[in-house]
Amino acid sequence: MTKRTRNLTLYAKYGLLAVGVLFIALGLLREEQLVVLKKAVKICLECIGVG
Amino acid sequence: MRIINFLKSRPFIQSIAAVAANAKIFGFFTGKIWQGNSKVVCVPGLNCYSCPGAVGAWPIGALQAVLGGNKHNFSFYVVGILILFGALLGRVICGFLCLFGFIQDLLYKIPTPKLKVPQKIDQPLRRLKYVSLAIPVIALPILLTNQFGIAPPYFCQWICPVGTLEGGIPLVLGNESLRSMLGFLFSWKMGILVFTILTSMLIYRPFCKYLCPLGAVYALFNRFSFYRMNVDETKCTGCKACEKKCKMNVEITKNINSPECIRCGDCKSVCKQGAITSGFCSRRQTEVAA
Structure with a gap:
């Protein structure tokens, strides 16, 4: 692995981490977590093969 | 030293991860699922949120729920969680933290003749998991909605065998009203489950290799992950x-x-x-x- 590739991989790692945190924060602001919770606390009939 | 090696062993870590993701064990006896706030958080591996013991949401189901709802066409929250898990761990999640991966590992240990899929078939089939991520998980919930702008979780409904195994079978056994609702979909999903179980005895982790959309997501991060x-x-x-x-x-x-x-x-x-x-x-x- 060349030094340039190693540096790019390093930037990609930290960049992705930052994007992940930013996206979660944006999602929380848009209250997407409530949609997730609402879906997860009810039996998903399609998922279990009933409805 | 032996104890330390045992504690560091993959089957032990997989067992702990399986129990941790399904800590509400009493649900298996009552035929109900856990409804606590912990389900706002996605677990890293494939663990159906309709499993009676599940304490968290499964990210692909959560993604379909947001995309298939009528509020948002993109989920920053779930995608952010996936990026975070992927960037930190990559597919170590598949190897150590995924319950269905663990189940497939155990099935492969059953002494049956093992099949080696020829490379000509294996390589194109490996790309199928990206198709299963792109179409039933992302495209269909956005594009194929009802008159209210709502779509079902297509992947979970028609392809995923895990919901039947972890959720369908225990809930149907423990809940009479669910038993009365069984029809074609349940038979279809049972067929997929039986097929997956049988192929898992012959081929190592066929679902992970060829179909799992969560594995496809983490695969994209393997080259860049911290682990x-x-x-x-x-x-x-x-x-x-x-x-x-x-x-x-x-x-x-x-x-x-x-x-x-x-x-x-x-x-x-x-x-x-x-x-x-x-x-x-x-x-x-x-x-x-x-």
């Missing part, structure tokens, strides 16, 4: 014992951080030269260029 594997070129003799041992058919000496590597560590254990290492630390060991 990495390295081959020390100065120690490697090129004997390829690692490649013969690898059940995911990764060309380890060429591309150890391949999207297909689930970081099980079998290659590490078989390398007599100790040329293969893994971990979060960025080692200065030379990785053989892809």
Whole structure:
């Protein structure tokens, strides 16, 4: 692995981490977590093969 | 020393992860699912949120729920969680933290003749998991909605065998009203489940290799994740014992951080030269260029 590739991989790692945190924060602001919770606390009939 | 080795072993970690993701065990006896706030958080592996013991949401189901709802056409929250898990761990999640991966590992231990899928068939089939991520998980919930702008979770409904195994069977056994609702869909999903179980006895992790959309997501991050594997070129003799041992058919000496590597560590254990290492630390060991 060349030094340039190693540096790019390093930037990609930290960049992705930052994007992940930013996206979660944006999602929380848009209250997407409530949609997730609402879906997860009810039996998903399609998922279990009933409805 | 033996105890420490046992605690560090993959089956032990997989068992702990399986119990932790399904800690509400009483749900299996009552035929109901956990409804607490912990389900706002996604677990890293494939663990159906309709499993009676599940304490968290499964990210692909959560993604379909947001995309298939009438409020948002993109989920920053779930995608952010997936990026975070992927960037930190990559497919080590598949190897160590996924319940269905663990179940497939156990099924493969059943002494039956094992099949090696020819490369000509294996390689195109591996791309199928990206199709299953792109179409039933992302495209269909956005494009194929009802008059209220709502779509069902297509992947979970028609393809995923895990909901039937973890949720369908225990809930139907414990809940009479659900039993009365069974129809074609349940038979279809039972067929998929039986097929997956049978093929898992013959082929190592067929669902992970060919169909899992969550594995497809983490595969995209394997090259960049903080948890990495390295081959020390100065120690490697090129004997390829690692490649013969690898059940995911990764060309380890060429591309150890391949999207297909689930970081099980079998290659590490078989390398007599100790040329293969893994971990979060960025080692200065030379990785053989892809």
